[in-house]
Amino acid sequence: MRLVRLGGEPTKVGADVRAALAAWGDGTSVLGGVALLGVTPPGCARPLDALIVLPRVVLVVVGVDLPSPALRLEAPLQGRWKVDGWPLTRHDGANSPAEEALAATRAVTARLQEVRAEPLPVCTVIAVGPYVERVIQPTSDIHRGVRVLHPKPSSLLSAVRELAISDRPCTAEQACRLLAGLHEEAGDLHSGELISEGFPDAVTADLASASTALIPRYRDLPVVEQPVPPKRKGPRVALAALALLAVVVLLVVVVSSGSGDRQPVAQNQAPTSTRSTVDDLDFTPRGNEKSTNCARESYGDVQTWFDAHPCSGLIRTLFEVSEPRRAAVSIAVVSFSDPADAEEFQKLADTPGTGAIADLVSSGKGWTNGPASFEGAAFASSRDTKRVRVVQVVWIGAPSSPDDVSLRGIAARALRLPLPG
Structure with missing residues (x-):
């Protein structure tokens, strides 16, 4: 994970987000990707604690500072948050900080569509602190791609892995254009740096291992003369073919007779897997x-x-x-x-x-x-x-x-x- 600091932490818990990302180190040994810290994407009303760009997902990380450490946080997207059973009160009078985070996600999504970046899922992580032992989220909110968590390295890593669900990864070249659309300085990263952070090159592994045998173009194909009808096989060849057929039939009979009461097995049947992935x-x-x-x-x-x-x-x-x-x-x-x-x-x-x-x-x-x-x-x-x-x-x-x-x-x-x- 490469960290690109573009501004200070807009929230106190943002320092914990930065520490968690830094703990993963550079390269792909843990996860890979690029994290823009303190960035304000075009159209976004506030700076983000982090904007994480991975080959299979873009994560908008918004920090929320709670009045004090909490043992239990109820954090629905719709409705008032509760800290240890008490309603969360905010200086702006809002019932929940979730709307602010969702608005930031909508702004990032709109910007990526505007610059015609590679279509990746854009998900939301709401980082809460200074400390929360347990976060309660409705299942429907989780299905919307929103995670509310205290940003420990392990919990943030688990959330990122759950949300990175795109079927087709964003290549290094596509990531360059995507990052440039989110912030001018982020566009300075070149493809080689992004490849080292886990973004695939334009030539994928599947293509690199494919056969490269040349196939002649249609107009270069040689002219083929009309085929000459094959000569009729002589009696020796016909007898040899019949003998070979007899041997094959005999082998089938022997194998079948030795199988006892077992049911015959279909030949050339594709193997089936008992697992689902x-x-x-x-x-x-x-x-x-x-x-x-x-x-x-x-x-x-x-x-x-x-x-x-x-x-x-x-x-x-x-x-x-x-x-x-x-x-x-x-x-x-x-x-x-x-x-x-x-x-x-x-x-x-x-x-x-x-x-x-x-x-x-x-x-x-x-x-x-x-x-x-x-x-x-x-x-x-x-x-x-x-x-x-x-x-x-x-x-x-x-x-x-x-x-x-x-x-x-x-x-x-x-x-x-x-x-x-």
Whole structure:
């Protein structure tokens, strides 16, 4: 990560942001990219604590200074923030500092569109300090690409990795134009410097390893005379071909007879992978089960609700994730015949303390060396017309917390796994 200081820290917590970025060091050993500190992009009403440009995302980092250290911060994008249960009061009378951060993100997005820079996702990080032990964010805000956190090196790094989701990386040449559009001095970086910070060169690895055999142009192709009909094969050649065919048939019969009661295996079948990958994170299946009785497989208010609104189908699946450390993922996909029921169920499932659909581990269908339970799981949900997906994630062999940034990042990725049929 290369740091380019273009101004002072507009907030006190900005010093912590700068220290966290500096801790990653230059080059790509940790992350890579370029961080513009104290920059005021065109159209932005205030200087930013940091504007981080990575090959797969642009992050707008806005600092918010709290009156004092906090153990718990409730930070919704809509509504008043609360610090340890007390409403956050600001000198400008605003209920929440989130709107100021979102306005900065909109300004950066508009500027990148204006200069026709490489289209990258532009996300928001609201850095809070002087210290916050636990930040509570609604799941819907996380899906919008907004993270509220105390900028420790580890927490900021986790957030950056979760948000860097672009399918196509920005090349070094494209990054030069992007940085020049954000600030004149930032455009002084040349392609070689950006390549050393993880931006790919214009010639990608795939192209560099491709075959470079020359193919003649159409007009240079030699004129080919009309083909001469092949001579009829003599009797010796025909007999040799029949003999070879007989040997092949005999081998097939021998192999088939030695297989006993086993089913024949299809030839030339493409190998299938049991894993699914989202943003370079592998999800290994550990079991699944289908049902049509959601009330029987749930508890609490959710079970009572299912008694009055039966589902049309339920698929529960378990996955294991081993990076950066072992985690267990429980996914329940609930199908309904009425989209209104799906919407109502998601609202109920998103409400803490209303019960849930039982995971397969609690039903005694876990796996060896898997989690003992999903206690303290991070939670996420999504809805697709008539289907609702509910995700829970816990560490395996370690305590878990619903507000764990890494667990929530895994849950957000699990929402994008291919839906079962």
